[in-house]
Amino acid sequence: MNLSIRKEPPGVAFPGQAVDRRAVDVILDAHRDEPLVRALFDRLDVTRAAEIDFHDTRAGQPCTYVAGLLSVWRRFGSEADTPVTLGHSLGEMTALAYSGALDPLDGLDLMFTLGEVGHEQDLLRPSKLVVLMGIGVSEVDWACRLAVAETGGVLEPSGFNGPGQIILCGDAKAAQLAGDLAKERGAVVRMLPIRGAYHCSLMTEVLPRWRSAVERMRFRNPRIPVVSSVDARLRVTADGLAELLTRWLLLPVRWSEAVAAAREAGATALWDAGPGEILRDISRRGSALAFLRTEELEVS
Template structure:
């Protein structure tokens, strides 16, 4: 198994569809991509409905794995791996804690559960950028005061950006209030209140799915974005992946924790370069695009 001096990070759902389509075409011959197409009865990229989270989640998972294996091979030892939201599952596979095919089945299950929950209780997610997180909390509380429902901080990506998740009407109110404050907002292409209490209804089904999969000691350090700590106990990783459906993504804290590990850089496996862009706005540790990586020799 080859040892490398850089870590790998994996994005969650939310990559622009055109970037996902490009990545699917690039990795079309990869066995896992072929399995993905067969699973959804797709012959061409256009046959995949990337607007459907039941499709886009496993697509994101598959493309992350395909990118790493295409660039680095299927057996690499890394100094660190972690992921954002869905990317936490991909990272657990890359770390050797879950086998790649079990990871694919979990990505399919997670996508279906999230889709079904969004249909039953429509939700939305929005990224809000401000001078500080206190401004985002000010918007969140006022939105809840005027439009009762659920609105939670689903992730803290930097000292100036967080993602809000909740009922569609409350998210819409938060966007309105944020824009009144001249804050920048970006609605995510997601139709559910992920990483919020709205996901509690599907948690038992997700727990059963994760419990059915074998978890083992990995070969690479795994850093969780749920508690911003490294884990070697496979059962701890199992429980974290279960809780991740409701818990916020502590991305900024996890990047700070990553500085304790020895690596020359972190590489964003994609699809897209979401994590590269986040690192440019809040340069705690350098993150580069895996697609731009050129191995020595």
């Protein structure tokens, strides 16, 4: 197969928790002697990735973070000339670590806190995230409002992935009902196995703990410009990063806007650091930038 090899480096994008578990295991086990993997395994009290309960958000999120960093370091190194980096949901923290704005080990501590606050919130008030695909914004809004009216619960948009794909998050009964109603209107519906109402106002219950953890971080000016999926703005200094990540917990992921901002910042394509290719899959439904396959990257 002949591929067109691009000479300019792509931007690097990091996914959230909905990644390929098998790909995570392969990366972690292949690099178990790396300090970041040793720290991860020690915290989880395991010796290999297969022992990890990946469905437990408290474990799945730190694993996704570490595997994403290892993937990009293996491909480009830690000092690559990357035009921009960005992340979807928890990938925002991975992007900040890759950019140099956040020490990777500090970022790992933050990821463990992130999993814990999500777990805590879900125990207080069970929640779900539901992805609705293939129907318009007005139909999503209609299903959401009907579900809220019938259940009396909270349900809000928590992610805008692109044309025809919106994520709702809130009380479990409301999310389930909205999914059922959307399915009746022709939507493809996927419930995400993530504990915690991330990017939803239900997380205000655990916001003080999250804010405290974020404010303990030592942020530096990023070596690589970072586009935030919170507000689709480019960050080139450490100013305001603590406040950005505090708001991150409650505000929706504006992924399609962030990708468009990465293009405006000079990226001509993006590479999904993974594990897996969930971001590349999302881009097939409409994206301001194409996602390159690994074999399309220039081999140095």
